[in-house]
Amino acid sequence: MHKTAVSKSAFLPSTERSLVLFYSLIWLTILTVSTSIHAEEESEDFTLLSIEELLEVDIVRNPVNILHSHIHKKDEWMIGYRYMNMDMDGNRDGTSEVSTASVLTDFAISPISMRMESHMFHLMYAPSDDLTLMATIPYKILSMDHVTQTGVTFTTRAEGIGDLGVMGHYVLRRAPQDRYLLSLQGGISFPTGSIDERDATPAGPDQKLPYPMQLGSGTYDLKIGANFQYFMDQWLFGASSMGTIRLGENDEDYRLGNILEIGSWATYAWNDWFSTTFRLNGKSWGNISGADPDLDPTSVPTADPDRRGGTRIDTLFGVEVYVPGGKWKGNSFGIEFGVPIYQNLEGPQLETDWSISVGWQWVF
Amino acid sequence: MLARILFTIALVFISLPATANEVSREYMIKAAFIYNFTKFIVWPQQDSNSNVDSFNVCILGDNRLSAASSTIQGKLVHGKILQIKYIKNVEKKAECEIIFFAISNTERLKKALESMKGMSILSVGDSRDFIDNGGIIGLFENNNKVRFDINQLAANESGLKINSRLLELANRVID
Numbered sequence: 001m002h003k004t005a006v007s008k009s010a011f012l013p014s015t016e017r018s019l020v021l022f023y024s025l026i027w028l029t030i031l032t033v034s035t036s037i038h039a040e041e042e043s044e045d046f047t048l049l050s051i052e053e054l055l056e057v058d059i060v061r062n063p064v065n066i067l068h069s070h071i072h073k074k075d076e077w078m079i080g081y082r083y084m085n086m087d088m089d090g091n092r093d094g095t096s097e098v099s100t101a102s103v104l105t106d107f108a109i110s111p112i113s114m115r116m117e118s119h120m121f122h123l124m125y126a127p128s129d130d131l132t133l134m135a136t137i138p139y140k141i142l143s144m145d146h147v148t149q150t151g152v153t154f155t156t157r158a159e160g161i162g163d164l165g166v167m168g169h170y171v172l173r174r175a176p177q178d179r180y181l182l183s184l185q186g187g188i189s190f191p192t193g194s195i196d197e198r199d200a201t202p203a204g205p206d207q208k209l210p211y212p213m214q215l216g217s218g219t220y221d222l223k224i225g226a227n228f229q230y231f232m233d234q235w236l237f238g239a240s241s242m243g244t245i246r247l248g249e250n251d252e253d254y255r256l257g258n259i260l261e262i263g264s265w266a267t268y269a270w271n272d273w274f275s276t277t278f279r280l281n282g283k284s285w286g287n288i289s290g291a292d293p294d295l296d297p298t299s300v301p302t303a304d305p306d307r308r309g310g311t312r313i314d315t316l317f318g319v320e321v322y323v324p325g326g327k328w329k330g331n332s333f334g335i336e337f338g339v340p341i342y343q344n345l346e347g348p349q350l351e352t353d354w355s356i357s358v359g360w361q362w363v364f
Numbered sequence: 365m366l367a368r369i370l371f372t373i374a375l376v377f378i379s380l381p382a383t384a385n386e387v388s389r390e391y392m393i394k395a396a397f398i399y400n401f402t403k404f405i406v407w408p409q410q411d412s413n414s415n416v417d418s419f420n421v422c423i424l425g426d427n428r429l430s431a432a433s434s435t436i437q438g439k440l441v442h443g444k445i446l447q448i449k450y451i452k453n454v455e456k457k458a459e460c461e462i463i464f465f466a467i468s469n470t471e472r473l474k475k476a477l478e479s480m481k482g483m484s485i486l487s488v489g490d491s492r493d494f495i496d497n498g499g500i501i502g503l504f505e506n507n508n509k510v511r512f513d514i515n516q517l518a519a520n521e522s523g524l525k526i527n528s529r530l531l532e533l534a535n536r537v538i539d
Binding site for chain 2: 045046047049050051052054055056057058059129233234269
């Protein structure tokens with residue numbers, strides 16, 4: 001099976017860097033041209049509010065699904081929950097789709113599809129206007145469908161908590177009235193997710209599951225990133241980058257590939273309770289270093305550490321509803337749907353078809 | 365691939381507003397505050413600069429409030445119709461019940477406020493030291509919300525009576 005020429009340890013190879021930059025520039029150009037069109041707008045009528053109510057109105061807000069843009073005010077707490085579902089169907093090698101039959105010419109087993117569900121819980125606290133601390137932990141439910149060369153189909157499943165993340169988000173620079181914010185993020189991911197998930201396969205009961213079916217990395221991972229946000233009237237524009245650097249090898253003698261994510265977004269607040277967001281997100285991840293001795297890399301591509309890397313660019317659209325006052329003030333709900341517009345995978349590897357997430361948060 | 369790019373472009377236009385303008389949300393909130401202040405302040409009766417037909421809110425300086433002020437134009441205030449006027453200097457102050465000072469130059473601001481002493485005009489500005497320079501109500505942003513300070517001494521000199529409830533809601537009061 002032909003392998004694409006993507007660097008094994010690429011943080012973001014040059015071709016993928018160009019593509020990420022290219023799509024970001026296209027999106028920014030479209031957005032700039034579109035925002036130059038002006039028309040009459042039906043404004044929200046703040047004159048109907050009393051002075052007491054006006055004192056409670058937020059000038060701008062953050063979108064729910066941009067978790068890493070959250071910068072809170074001193075002594076603010078936030079708790080939140082987000083459900084995510086990602087559907088992967090069919091294999092890809094490089095930028096080309098690959099049939100199951102083609103995969104089965106080189107492997108005894110081919111993955112057909114995978115569903116990744118995640119229930120993520122997060123907690124934030126701001127000890128000052130410039131520092132927000134955040135803890136996140138997911139509960140994952142994974143399932144993968146397979147077919148063998150003899151036509152036998154089977155499904156493997158794994159379920160449990162993933163890795164605990166603890167981050168700090170520090171505002172490096174802000175303009176008067178917070179017209180723009182430049183911030184840094186840093187933190188650690190703790191290996192609380194299992195790397196010893198097992199299930200029955202045609203090879204027998206209690207088989208070690210391949211890499212994508214494990215719940216954690218098994219290593220302490222360093223996370224560092226930067227954020228920029230710019231507020232303009234009812235608009236919020238932002239860009240972010242986040243790197244994940246694996247520290248050492250896990251107990252199964254391997255280390256997952258490093259990750260680099262770059263994203264940009266634009267949010268429009270239609271009024272004080274409804275906003276929409278468009279996001280462009282690029283992600284590049286490396287192959288696995290080392291190998292789990294319990295896995296046979298020749299049996300199924302998901303067990304091959306040299307077929308785990310790749311690059312993907314997603315477009316996502318979301319809406320958020322926010323409760324501006326009353327007993328439920330501070331609650332917000334959001335939903336976001338995304339599709340990839342570019343995938344280049346060290347394959348054969350399952351490709352992503354779509355993702356959806358639904359979130360709730362309460363700021364108090 | 366082409367279908368996904370077209371879908372992306374469609375998402376961009378769906379996520380953008382069908383109509384858009386550059387009215388600042390912050391200034392829409394401040395305009396609403398100015399309108400609400402009139403409910404808590406009494407102007408002297410039969411003042412020499414009182415207007416018979418309209419209640420005039422004048423904007424002096426740059427136009428940061430101008431687009432948002434249309435939201436309060438036409439409101440009924442003390443039995444009169446609220447009108448927005450743009451004045452280039454304080455020579456025109458006699459036409460105004462309220463003047464919003466959109467002036468960033470401190471010296472120019474001080475001179476303008478000095479020239480208004482004793483006149484029954486509510487001076488409103490949006491800088492934190494506005495009332496320290498002699499203004500009556502200063503609007504400012506704090507923790508993503510609009511707040512206001514009140515200089516009651518300046519209000520008393522102008523003959524304006526400010527309701528105690530408004531004084532309670534102020535962030536800071538000079539008295």
